[in-house]
Amino acid sequence: MSQSEQRITISHGSGGRKSRELVEKLFQRYFSNPVLDRMDDSAVLELSPGRTAFTTDSFVVKPLFFDGGDIGRLAVCGTVNDLSVMGARPEAITVAFILEEGLDTGILERIVSSMSQAAEEAGVKVVAGDTKVVEKGMADGIYINTSGIGVLPHNTNIGGAMAKPGDVILINGAVGNHGASVITAREELGFKSTVKSDAAPLNHLIEEILQTTDRVHVMRDATRGGLATVLNEISLQSGVDIEVFENRIYIQDEVRGVCELLGFDPLYLANEGKIVVFVPEDTAEEVLQKMKKNRYGRDSCIIGRVVDNSIKPVVTLKTAGRGSRFLDMLAGEPLPRIC
Amino acid sequence: MSQSEQRITISHGSGGRKSRELVEKLFQRYFSNPVLDRMDDSAVLELSPGRTAFTTDSFVVKPLFFDGGDIGRLAVCGTVNDLSVMGARPEAITVAFILEEGLDTGILERIVSSMSQAAEEAGVKVVAGDTKVVEKGMADGIYINTSGIGVLPHNTNIGGAMAKPGDVILINGAVGNHGASVITAREELGFKSTVKSDAAPLNHLIEEILQTTDRVHVMRDATRGGLATVLNEISLQSGVDIEVFENRIYIQDEVRGVCELLGFDPLYLANEGKIVVFVPEDTAEEVLQKMKKNRYGRDSCIIGRVVDNSIKPVVTLKTAGRGSRFLDMLAGEPLPRIC
Numbered sequence: 001m002s003q004s005e006q007r008i009t010i011s012h013g014s015g016g017r018k019s020r021e022l023v024e025k026l027f028q029r030y031f032s033n034p035v036l037d038r039m040d041d042s043a044v045l046e047l048s049p050g051r052t053a054f055t056t057d058s059f060v061v062k063p064l065f066f067d068g069g070d071i072g073r074l075a076v077c078g079t080v081n082d083l084s085v086m087g088a089r090p091e092a093i094t095v096a097f098i099l100e101e102g103l104d105t106g107i108l109e110r111i112v113s114s115m116s117q118a119a120e121e122a123g124v125k126v127v128a129g130d131t132k133v134v135e136k137g138m139a140d141g142i143y144i145n146t147s148g149i150g151v152l153p154h155n156t157n158i159g160g161a162m163a164k165p166g167d168v169i170l171i172n173g174a175v176g177n178h179g180a181s182v183i184t185a186r187e188e189l190g191f192k193s194t195v196k197s198d199a200a201p202l203n204h205l206i207e208e209i210l211q212t213t214d215r216v217h218v219m220r221d222a223t224r225g226g227l228a229t230v231l232n233e234i235s236l237q238s239g240v241d242i243e244v245f246e247n248r249i250y251i252q253d254e255v256r257g258v259c260e261l262l263g264f265d266p267l268y269l270a271n272e273g274k275i276v277v278f279v280p281e282d283t284a285e286e287v288l289q290k291m292k293k294n295r296y297g298r299d300s301c302i303i304g305r306v307v308d309n310s311i312k313p314v315v316t317l318k319t320a321g322r323g324s325r326f327l328d329m330l331a332g333e334p335l336p337r338i339c
Numbered sequence: 340m341s342q343s344e345q346r347i348t349i350s351h352g353s354g355g356r357k358s359r360e361l362v363e364k365l366f367q368r369y370f371s372n373p374v375l376d377r378m379d380d381s382a383v384l385e386l387s388p389g390r391t392a393f394t395t396d397s398f399v400v401k402p403l404f405f406d407g408g409d410i411g412r413l414a415v416c417g418t419v420n421d422l423s424v425m426g427a428r429p430e431a432i433t434v435a436f437i438l439e440e441g442l443d444t445g446i447l448e449r450i451v452s453s454m455s456q457a458a459e460e461a462g463v464k465v466v467a468g469d470t471k472v473v474e475k476g477m478a479d480g481i482y483i484n485t486s487g488i489g490v491l492p493h494n495t496n497i498g499g500a501m502a503k504p505g506d507v508i509l510i511n512g513a514v515g516n517h518g519a520s521v522i523t524a525r526e527e528l529g530f531k532s533t534v535k536s537d538a539a540p541l542n543h544l545i546e547e548i549l550q551t552t553d554r555v556h557v558m559r560d561a562t563r564g565g566l567a568t569v570l571n572e573i574s575l576q577s578g579v580d581i582e583v584f585e586n587r588i589y590i591q592d593e594v595r596g597v598c599e600l601l602g603f604d605p606l607y608l609a610n611e612g613k614i615v616v617f618v619p620e621d622t623a624e625e626v627l628q629k630m631k632k633n634r635y636g637r638d639s640c641i642i643g644r645v646v647d648n649s650i651k652p653v654v655t656l657k658t659a660g661r662g663s664r665f666l667d668m669l670a671g672e673p674l675p676r677i678c
Binding site (some may be wrong): 055 | 349350352353354355356357358359366377378379380381382383384385386391392393394395396397398399413420421422424425427429433434436437440466467468472473474476477478479482484486487488489491499500559560562563568573576578609612639668669670674675676
């Protein structure tokens with residue numbers, strides 16, 4: 001962008017000359033590829049053979065930048081992960097921006113650059129996009145939607161309703177980091193911490209798991225509502241009771257500290273680079289070892305199991321002192337705009 | 340929704356129990372289908388064979404309701420049309436909402452119901468969705484993103500860069516209606532008009548055109564920036580000079596009236612149900628007759644032609660008095676938040 005255009009104006013969303021400049025000077029510079037560069041109303045793709053996975057997510061995280069990531073990295077990783085957990089290989093994503101008039105174009109460029117890096121790491125192309133601008137006070141800087149398509153080449157049938165008694169539950173590391181990182185980045189709290197968000201594209205890790213076994217029953221990323229909520233969703237969808245062990249769930253000391261100070265339960269904090277994986281017991285150890293070899297799976301562990309089919313499914317947390325309590329779904333909203 | 344929940348709260352975007360209620364009680368009620376109802380992280384689809392078209396658009400139109408449509412109808416039709424103009428048959432769309440805390444759930448339901456009707460008319464399924472809620476003052480009621488995938492079953496190679504000298508340019512009716520309708524619906528203007536938005540899903544019309552000829556070179560919907568801007572984009576992408584005739588372009592009297600009063604040029608006003616179609620001259624009449632038979636093509640007409648290849652492509656408007664002037668791309672922004 002030229003020096004004279006340091007801020008987004010309403011004209012950048014007009015669909016006319018200014019919109020075109022923004023696309024050419026910023027978006028194409030970072031996202032360029034032959035499909036996108038055709039600049040037609042739709043991207044046209046030759047997908048690999050297989051079933052197609054399709055997903056969408058909007059991102060409204062506040063603040064835009066936090067330790068370990070930013071809204072752009074989140075937007076790419078979130079959609080890549082939603083495709084991957086279904087067993088799909090992500091092939092293409094779209095990016096739609098809602099920009100607030102007055103947004104610093106330098107901030108926009110940092111975000112776009114971060115998206116481009118995350119897409120590169122995941123190996124997906126941005127094939128189509130859209131930009132709208134709303135008046136000052138009608139958004140909070142920038143909101144991003146990413147949608148994605150992927151192909152299911154494996155003979156997998158993964159889904160929230162596929163958990164079975166006897167399944168072992170694995171997770172690829174510590175929980176609560178993303179939520180704790182975003183909340184400590186909010187200026188109004190006025191304190192610093194060293195907690196880093198775990199935002200990461202997990203498609204390569206997932207590909208490795210699926211190469212190890214074709215018997216993954218459920219895979220899901222534990223985003224909004226945290227580990228506790230995602231386990232409840234699966235328990236409901238599959239109609240099974242689930243049991244997890246508190247002392248097996250890894251929570252970093254810094255995250256624990258933030259939670260104690262602010263009164264949050266880390267099991268309900270959002271993660272942006274954590275998946276739960278449900279596999280039959282006899283393959284769990286092999287999957288675990290494979291996961292530990294990936295950079296995003298070093299702290300992987302087995303945290304629990306599916307106990308039985310149930311008409312009134314519950315998730316039980318076995319506590320350290322040999323007691324236990326029900327782990328409910330997140331009710332209310334401790335942390336708005338966490339992603 | 341129950342009587343006690345008349346407004347959207349931050350909890351509806353938490354990913355927890357409240358989000359789930361919103362999905363079950365509202366979105367599933369209107370959008371339900373077997374793929375969506377699985378409620379996994381991605382929809383999994385068996386697409387028809389062919390290349391895949393993929394597109395995205397966010398909608399921030401103000402006001403949310405106007406004569407002839409609303410943000411919901413716009414969001415569905417816009418994405419259906421972006422797929423269709425590439426020659427693709429729309430197969431599935433995703434819907435992502437950004438809701439402002441305090442939004443009346445009755446308004447949300449009207450919008451969702453309108454989306455469901457438009458999707459039904461177009462014959463596409465909503466297969467995945469997302470809901471985020473931002474604090475009061477951080478959005479303007481509701482913003483919607485729709486992304487879509489379609490399949491190119493025809494042996495078509497349609498695109499903005501495919502216009503050729505000798506091509507005849509058709510359009511399926513009057514221009515400027517959408518822009519004029521939205522602007523007169525803005526309360527601050529304080530006047531009433533009878534202008535109706537043309538928002539419509541054009542996939543069936545387009546399918547009929549493609550059954551008539553496999554020689555469509557360019558097809559594009561004339562949305563933001565209007566007819567003038569879309570012709571300029573095509574002229575640039577294809578490297579051709581374009582000539583259109585002012586007296587062939589149909590502008591309804593009411594639209595002309597609004598434009599004269601407010602100082603707009605109808606050729607730059609957004610349309611949400613108009614496509615330009617470039618075909619070789621020898622097939623133009625046949626295509627025209629076919630278009631006229633569709634409910635969204637009754638006022639179709641031939642408005643111009645591609646003159647020649649050009650290094651500095653221009654669009655020329657032949658005026659009624661045998662004069663002519665250059666028709667430039669929209670510069671600046673006469674009408675923010677028109678879609």
